[in-house]
Amino acid sequence: MFWSDLVAKLPTEPSVWIAALGLFGVAFFLGYFWQDQSTRTRWQVKQEMLKNQQIIELEKVNQNLAAKNRELYAKELELTIANKHLQALEAAKSKFIAVTTHQLRTPLSAVKWTLDLAAKGQLGKVDEEQKSFLNKGLISVNRVIAIVNELLRVDSVETDQVVYCFQPVNFIKLFDEVLFEFEVQAKSKGVKLSVRRPETDLPPIDLDETKIKMVMENLFDNAIKYTPVGGLVEVVVSDKRLNRAEGAIEVTVRDSGIGIPSEEKNNIFQKFFRATNAIKAEPDGSGLGLFIAHDIVTRHNGSMWFEPAAGGGTIFTFTLPIHQKTL
Numbered sequence: 606m607f608w609s610d611l612v613a614k615l616p617t618e619p620s621v622w623i624a625a626l627g628l629f630g631v632a633f634f635l636g637y638f639w640q641d642q643s644t645r646t647r648w649q650v651k652q653e654m655l656k657n658q659q660i661i662e663l664e665k666v667n668q669n670l671a672a673k674n675r676e677l678y679a680k681e682l683e684l685t686i687a688n689k690h691l692q693a694l695e696a697a698k699s700k701f702i703a704v705t706t707h708q709l710r711t712p713l714s715a716v717k718w719t720l721d722l723a724a725k726g727q728l729g730k731v732d733e734e735q736k737s738f739l740n741k742g743l744i745s746v747n748r749v750i751a752i753v754n755e756l757l758r759v760d761s762v763e764t765d766q767v768v769y770c771f772q773p774v775n776f777i778k779l780f781d782e783v784l785f786e787f788e789v790q791a792k793s794k795g796v797k798l799s800v801r802r803p804e805t806d807l808p809p810i811d812l813d814e815t816k817i818k819m820v821m822e823n824l825f826d827n828a829i830k831y832t833p834v835g836g837l838v839e840v841v842v843s844d845k846r847l848n849r850a851e852g853a854i855e856v857t858v859r860d861s862g863i864g865i866p867s868e869e870k871n872n873i874f875q876k877f878f879r880a881t882n883a884i885k886a887e888p889d890g891s892g893l894g895l896f897i898a899h900d901i902v903t904r905h906n907g908s909m910w911f912e913p914a915a916g917g918g919t920i921f922t923f924t925l926p927i928h929q930k931t932l
Contacts, residue, residue, distance in 0.1 A: 713753065717746045728844070767815065769904060771929045773809035776854060780842060783821045787829060795834040801846040809852060811929040816901045823923050824858040825893040831862035831886055852927040853907065861918040865911070873911065874899040877895060898923075904929065 679908060722728050723738035731739065778812040784800065791798040828838045839859040846853040863882045872878045879892040902909040902923045 607891065621845045631812050635689060636932050645887045665797055681742065708716055713746060713750050717750065720746060727780075742842050771811045771905075772818075773812055774812050774814050776807055776810045776812070777842065777916050778822065779814060780819060780856075784824065784840065786822070786824045790826075791829050791838060794829060794832075797835075797837045799831075799837060799839045801839075801841045803842060805844065807842075807844060807847075808852075808927055810925055812905055812925060812929055813901075817905070817925070820898040820923065821856070824856075824923075827894065828862065828921075830859035831883060832860045833862065836861040836918075849928070853924045854927070855922060855924050857920060857922045859918065860919045861914065861916070864913060864917055864919055867913075870911075874909075 660675055679722060684853060691796075719728075720739055720743045723731065724743060725737055780802075785800075788798060802839055812921070825838075825840070828840075832838055837860070839857075841857045843855040843857065843858075846855055865880050869878075869880050876896045877892040878896075899909050902925070905925055907923055907925045909921070911919055911921045914920045
């Protein structure tokens with residue numbers, strides 16, 4: 606009933622319906638536009654807030670970077686000052702070593718000469734007991750002279766004053782000359798010395814004869830010194846690298862001695878370093894021999910390394926190229 610009465614009261618003229626529909630459309634459009642504008646305004650506000658947050662975070666990052674840069678600059682300045690201080694200390698040390706060792710060489714040579722003459726009886730007759738004491742003194746003086754010479758070599762290495770004279774050398778001849786000096790030392794200590802050479806002749810090797818002799822002397826002396834009575838020292842000259850792109854020879858010195866503690870392996874070629882067990886076995890020593898030997902081989906464009914030997918002891922190996930690129 607209600608709906609019937611309501612429909613009966615509705616206007617029937619088309620113009621009224623058209624006007625009503627127009628008003629409805631305008632109202633709908635205004636409502637949609639207002640809602641869209643409101644949504645857009647909220648999105649813009651949200652974006653603005655996000656942008657402000659990002660700006661704040663970037664400012665914090667920039668502040669942190671600025672603080673880190675200041676810290677790095679302070680550290681760099683500190684390291685620069687420390688480096689200059691170390692350079693000054695190194696220069697003072699080198700000067701001290703150079704002056705001291707040069708001053709020591711002359712009187713030590715005089716003492717050695719006097720002891721040698723006395724031990725040989727050229728300064729008067731001596732009995733066996735006196736000769737024994739004189740020879741022990743001579744050995745001690747020679748040890749000190751060796752240390753002085755090593756200090757001079759180290760100073761020359763560090764100040765880059767070492768001059769290398771590369772010439773083609775018969776390596777096996779040089780090797781035999783050096784080895785001959787240690788055969789008596791090994792025999793007197795009761796250490797067996799085994800030697801292997803290539804079956805075929807080696808070509809001449811470009812090297813500084815005096816300096817490579819020092820390398821072999823150091824390795825042979827260490828091997829015999831730290832190998833106990835009844836032990837074995839094996840020295841091998843190998844030509845297995847000759848036919849490679851850069852031909853080289855390889856020398857290996859293997860001993861059955863005290864070995865090198867695993868925790869100290871990284872320090873073996875460092876200046877003045879001696880392994881703890883080496884100090885116990887032989888208190889006297891400068892810790893310079895392997896440092897010098899390694900430097901000499903490196904300057905020959907060769908390599909030097911070591912590894913533990915099976916059953917105890919150490920294996921030292923070095924290589925030397927046949928030809929030097931500097932020639």
